[in-house]
Amino acid sequence: MEKLVKTELLNELFETYKDLFTEKQIEYFKYYYELDYSYQEIGEMFNVSRNAIFDSLKKVEDSLYMYEEKLKIVEKRNLRKEYLDCYLKTNDKVYLDKLKGMDE
Incomplete structure (x- = not known):
C-alpha cells in the first residue's frame, strides 16, 4: 500500500x-x-528506545485494522456518505432504500 494512502487510512481509523x-x-x-x-x-x-516506539505503533496499526475488520464502522460510514451523495446528485430513491437497508 502506498505510504500516503496507508497513512490516510490509518488516520481515519484512528x-x-x-x-x-x-x-x-x-x-x-x-x-x-x-x-x-x-x-x-x-x-x-x-525517554524510550526507537524500537519501543516502533513496536507500540505496530501494535496500534494491527489493532486498528483488526477493529475495522470486525466492526466495519469506517466502511459503513463511508458507504452511507456515498449513498447520500449519490441520492443528492440524482434524486434516485434507490439510494435512500440502500441507506435504510444498512440499519437492518
Missing part, C-alpha cells in the same frame, strides 16, 4: 477507534502519523 488506546499509544501515533516525527525523535521525547 479517529474512529482512538478511545480504545492508551495515552502513550495516542501520543506516539499523533507524533508519528500526524506530525511526521521519526521513531528516534519520539523515543528521545519520551
Whole structure:
C-alpha cells in the first residue's frame, strides 16, 4: 500500500477507534502519523528506545485494522456518505432504500 494512502487510512481509523488506546499509544501515533516525527525523535521525547516506539505503533496499526475488520464502522460510514451523495446528485430513491437497508 502506498505510504500516503496507508497513512490516510490509518488516520481515519484512528479517529474512529482512538478511545480504545492508551495515552502513550495516542501520543506516539499523533507524533508519528500526524506530525511526521521519526521513531528516534519520539523515543528521545519520551525517554524510550526507537524500537519501543516502533513496536507500540505496530501494535496500534494491527489493532486498528483488526477493529475495522470486525466492526466495519469506517466502511459503513463511508458507504452511507456515498449513498447520500449519490441520492443528492440524482434524486434516485434507490439510494435512500440502500441507506435504510444498512440499519437492518
